[in-house]
Structure formats: C-alpha cells, structure tokens
Amino acid sequence: MNEGGLIMQRRKNSGPRNGKQKPEKETRSETDKSNYSKGKRSFSSDSVAGKKYAPKSGAPKQKASTLEDGIRINRYIANAGICSRREAESYILAGVISINGKVTTDLSTKVKYGDIVKFNDAPLAPEKKTYVLLNKPKGYVTTFDDPKSRKTVIDLVQSKCRERIFPVGKLDIDTTGVLLLTNDGELTEKLTNQKNNKKKIYQVTLDKTVKEDDLQKLLNGIELEDGAVKATTIAYTDPENLREVGIELYSSKNHIVRRMFEHIGYNVMKLDCVYFAGLTKKDLPRGKCRFLSEKEITMLKRGLYS
Numbered sequence: 681m682n683e684g685g686l687i688m689q690r691r692k693n694s695g696p697r698n699g700k701q702k703p704e705k706e707t708r709s710e711t712d713k714s715n716y717s718k719g720k721r722s723f724s725s726d727s728v729a730g731k732k733y734a735p736k737s738g739a740p741k742q743k744a745s746t747l748e749d750g751i752r753i754n755r756y757i758a759n760a761g762i763c764s765r766r767e768a769e770s771y772i773l774a775g776v777i778s779i780n781g782k783v784t785t786d787l788s789t790k791v792k793y794g795d796i797v798k799f800n801d802a803p804l805a806p807e808k809k810t811y812v813l814l815n816k817p818k819g820y821v822t823t824f825d826d827p828k829s830r831k832t833v834i835d836l837v838q839s840k841c842r843e844r845i846f847p848v849g850k851l852d853i854d855t856t857g858v859l860l861l862t863n864d865g866e867l868t869e870k871l872t873n874q875k876n877n878k879k880k881i882y883q884v885t886l887d888k889t890v891k892e893d894d895l896q897k898l899l900n901g902i903e904l905e906d907g908a909v910k911a912t913t914i915a916y917t918d919p920e921n922l923r924e925v926g927i928e929l930y931s932s933k934n935h936i937v938r939r940m941f942e943h944i945g946y947n948v949m950k951l952d953c954v955y956f957a958g959l960t961k962k963d964l965p966r967g968k969c970r971f972l973s974e975k976e977i978t979m980l981k982r983g984l985y986s
C-alpha cells in the first residue's frame with residue numbers, strides 16, 4: 681500500500697467495496713462513463729446520488745402546532761429557505777427583520793403563530809422543505825441569480841419546484857454532475873461546513889496522459905495558495921485512457937480539482953462530479969433533476985453516508 685493508503689492499480693470495474701455500499705449501475709446515456717477502480721475500491725459514477733431574498737406573497741400558512749409556543753426568529757428565517765440560521769442572525773442584527781411591523785434585533789425573539797415576519801418589506805413564509813438532485817450540464821452557473829445574465833442551475837429546476845431552492849456548494853460553469861439544491865438552510869450548513877467537509881468524487885479528463893507519480897503527489901498532498909489539500913483516493917478510470925482519473929477528496933474550496941491538477945502541470949478538460957455526500961446521478965440524465973426520496977433525505981440529515 682502506498683503512502684496515501686491506496687494501491688494504484690489499473691483495473692476496471694472492480695466489485696463493491698467490502699459489501700458496504702453497493703455501487704450502482706452506470707447509465708451511459710451520455711458521456712458519463714465512469715467506474716473508477718483503485719485497488720480494492722471501486723467508485724461508481726452512478727448517477728445515486730427567491731429570487732434574492734424575496735419571499736412568496738401572502739400570509740404564511742403555518743401549522744398551529746409548530747408555532748403555538750413560538751420558534752426562535754433565526755430558525756423561522758432559515759425555515760423560510762433564504763439562508764442558514766447563522767446567516768439569519770446577521771440579518772436580524774442588521775435590522776432588516778421585522779415582526780408585525782416592528783424591527784427586531786433581539787436574537788432571542790420568538791415568532792408565534794399568526795406573526796408576520798418580513799425581510800425588509802417582503803414577508804417570509806416557511807416553505808415546505810424541498811430537496812432536488814440535478815445532473816448539472818455544462819454552461820450553467822451555480823448561483824440563484826447571475827449578474828451577467830448567464831444560464832443558472834435554477835433555470836433547470838424551477839419548472840419542477842415552486843419553492844426557492846439554492847445550490848448546496850458550487851460547481852464551476854463547465855463542471856457537470858451531481859448537484860443538490862434545497863431550501864433547507866440547516867442541511868446546507870451541515871453539508872457545506874468547512875470544518876466537516878463531505879466526500880466528493882470527480883471524474884477528471886486531463887489535457888495529456890497523467891503519470892502515476894503525479895497521481896501519487898496528489899495523494900501525498902500539495903500546498904496551494906490557500907492551504908494544503910490532498911486526494912484521499914485517486915485512480916485511472918480506464919487502463920486504455922490515462923488522461924482520465926477518478927479523484928476522491930473532502931475539500932470544498934473553489935476550483936479545487938482544477939487547481940490541484942494545474943499545480944502538478946495538467947489542465948482539466950472535463951470535470952464531472954459523480955458523488956457528493958452519498959448522492960450520485962444514477963439514472964438521472966444530464967440536465968434533468970428529481971426530488972430526493974425520504975430515505976435519501978434521512979440519510980443526508982443523519983449523515984448516514986461515507
């Protein structure tokens with residue numbers, strides 16, 4: 681076993697890992713060819729996997745049971761799907777939140793059934809929590825609104841879901857693959873927390889064949905301008921094509937995969953996210969989205985994934 685704890689073996693389509701998580705079958709409807717094998721591990725690329733802060737109009741229809749005793753104001757705002765609880769606190773302190781027409785900067789304030797909470801002039805209503813998985817195509821930015829008016833991932837999901845959902849994490853405009861969108865601010869915070877990064881697997885196509893020594897450098901760890909980073913697993917995905925590798929890592933820094941390869945002298949030509957926090961894009965064609973199942977939502981909330 682090498683330093684990174686991996687055997688770099690050029691082997692294709694190895695079986696499931698220790699019978700733990702059964703890799704799912706790949707849909708090959710597009711260019712998604714990606715079963716990564718590395719020693720005893722195999723990664724399947726399978727697809728398992730308002731606007732601004734303007735809320736919907738109309739008074740919120742709350743369940744009396746939820747709001748009878750009141751819920752903390754930051755939680756109410758997070759439930760409205762516009763931000764995390766922590767971010768909500770900064771909005772409260774900034775004086776942009778009012779309850780029944782009165783601005784509150786008190787973080788201990790509770791919202792009761794029937795209260796009208798506004799973000800500036802816009803009423804906030806807790807929305808149904810919604811979780812959507814998108815197989816992102818190239819050419820879409822991962823933001824809600826783009827100042828340059830480019831196509832956004834929201835354009836691809838809004839016909840399916842009326843709630844204002846936001847991307848969890850970021851994929852570059854030309855990166856494809858697994859992207860979760862939700863209005864669950866708490867889950868977003870959990871999944872994007874820098875101190876507790878979640879596993880991601882990417883299939884990468886480079887501009888030239890990659891030397892094994894260079895893969896080893898990424899396993900050993902490299903120093904970028906914003907800190908150290910390393911791959912936890914890396915392998916060729918196809919013994920016949922040494923320009924393609926699968927890389928597993930836990931960093932959520934911007935452009936991290938592209939920067940890692942640039943650091944060792946390669947340019948990334950294609951980048952496809954095939955796994956994020958237990959989700960893959962199995963059976964989900966590029967550009968399409970679907971709602972998560974209850975099972976998947978529970979898995980995410982409880983952190984029941986590797």
Ligand code: URA
Pocket residue numbers: 850851852853855934935936937938939951
């Ligand atoms: N790393 C990158 O370089 N780009 C992405 O979109 C995701 C990870």
